[in-house]
Amino acid sequence: MVGKIKEKVTKSELNSMKYPLGCLILLFSISIDSARAETVFVTLEKDNALAVVDGESGQLLKTIKIGQRPRGIIMSKDNSALYVAVSDDNTIQVIDSNSYQVVGNLPSGEDPETFALDPAGQRLYVSNEDDNQVTVIDIQSQQAIKMISVGVEPEGIATSPDGKWVVSASETTNMVHWIDPKTLAIADNTLVDPRPRAAAFTDDSKQLWVSSEIAGTLSVIDVLTRKIIKKIGFQIPGVSQEKIQPVGIKIDKERRWGYVALGPSNRVAVINAKTFAVKDYLLVGQRVWNLEFSPHQKRLYTTNGVSNDISIIDLEKHKVTKSVGVGRYPWGVAVKP
């Protein structure tokens, strides 16, 4: 399997030689930004496309054709490029966030879905679900530098803002694997509830939040001890427990509120991040999956896979203000200031 991936690495390397990333970043930094508040990018899994939405007005500006079955999406640290996992093309595309051109391919290994960027913006950590591995990519050289064996079906992946940890959650092993970015080896494991999906660190790197889709719970893990300190359950009047399947997580900078997408229950849970009490359930589109903040954390964007739209939540009032039709199977979301 390793051999197979390495083969792909070289192929992608060849492709990307045409577009040295460094030059592009330089180019973008001198380009003039538009006057808009923020631009929201949404991957459309079934349309093989990227929807571009104006965050302030909620207008769908454009739909761009990209690779096959786009899912995970992350904005680069300098906002010049988008990294998009195009699962059926077995690569992560680098897309210029101004011209929307594909400018490179990263050797992600097979069927990339979710991935995380390290705080320095230099490495990507990619979950390879079929191979039970995490691929570590050096962005500048566009090379896979390591494959780390993890549990069965790794999915959720996150890097701690202080740069000390990379965590990978494996769906069938039901564990969070703690990878030390210095050694790129697993240092510890935490058992969590069945089918962990997403993982997110608090901004102070003291807590890790992990959602478990099948158990319908959210585990809050103390980073220092790597032990679960709180398990949060969800109950929505009139909605059966079976429908409550926590997926995407976002926690605000001050750790005042945490937001968890609850999948087919069509709600986003608002959690008091100090007391861990669930304050509210906000009704959004169908099968809400991933979440992203606006730059000043005034708004939250949600991708709703079944209703083919995104919802915009006003975070001051905790109210859903708008839903915007974007295309088939909106999966991931990234925001450019």
Next chain:
Amino acid sequence: MRVTVKNSHSRIIMIAFVCFNWCVELAFAEPKTVSIAYLSQELEVPSALSNLDPVIQDGGIQGALLAIKDNNTTGQFTDQKFLLEEFRIPLRGDVDDVFRKIVAKGYRLVIANLTTENLRKLQALPKFDGILVFDAATRDDEFRNATCQPNLLHMQPSRAMRTDALAQYFVKKRWTTWLIVTGPEPADLLYAQAIRRSAKKFGIKIIEEKRWDHTYDARRTAQSDVPVFTQNTVDYDILMVADEKGMFGEYLAYRSWTPQLIAGTQGLVATSWHRTHEQWGAVQLQNRFREQAGRWMAEEDYGAWLAVRAIGESATRSQSVEFTKIKKFLLGKEFTLAGFKGKKLTFRSWNGQLRQPVLLAAARSLVAAPPLDGFLHPTNELDTLGYDQPESSCGSTENLTGVKPELRSGQANVESKQGFSLWWEKLKKKLQRAN
């Protein structure tokens, strides 16, 4: 005579997927081991309507092997190792002989991929009570009701669960007038019985039940025979077919008197697993299985996979490789299994049935995965499928685990107590016999 597996001896497959280098580095001793016996039988190749689908020679075991691999991947991190040994009952062999070997070797966790007859025989053996058996194959309601045993767990949905799933879907579609066609096999009669039960439960009207016999005429002239056979003075929505071996059901489509939808054992089928199933991460299991086995995952593979994974999950969560601890966790309230069906799978405390959605699949499309929205249940919507606690004539697994059965208000309590006392009487008799 053709035999599906040529090797008639119990052959031993020792699987140790744990990377030993890793163990040497991180553990002072060998990892703790959970040993599982896999019991199956040789069968004569069944006759079939066509040779389109190859006969699966390694059904069940491939699922068990994949789950062992999955368990061992997790085991790397928990210092646990899972081993599987395969035992086969020869074609004319005796269940007792093979089971004696399993017991002699000290196995207490047994995955059984057996026919109804062989499982019945296994159940009656004196040593049966000391082990925990995971029935990966049968769908008989008898094992879930009258002849249930607290140490016998069922990984496949029963016939009642299957036909209830179909009934839910057709009630939702308002296609509630059915005609039943039943084959001559005992299994077909049981399937038809399940259809009748579901029809009664969900208010479906059965206008007629016809019996398909394999006369020469019927077999040779499907084209002319089926129209006449399916003709009825009253219109009906669904032609429900009970033909578990697939000896005639496929003849019905496009040959009926009126344009007719077919469901049951052919047409829209109710199954625990299907190649069209891709939701809830199922595509990953499908891919892993195909890579290993070189074919699509069959129901018995899924059943065996679930069984071995259930053991793995209990060993991981209870942080133990001891039989009693694994069993206690498995039958306790905390146990849940992720089975790629979007819902947590748990065991029904009253009859050891694994709760699970049932897939309704057409040849190339997954149509629905009941329980469907709107079919309500006071505790768990998965219990709208099959025999619910109040209806069950089975007791509970209480005596083994010390875990109380899930009791609900009113009628449920009374009924389950009756069921429990019946089961208790049976157990007492059995114990007396054993003494």
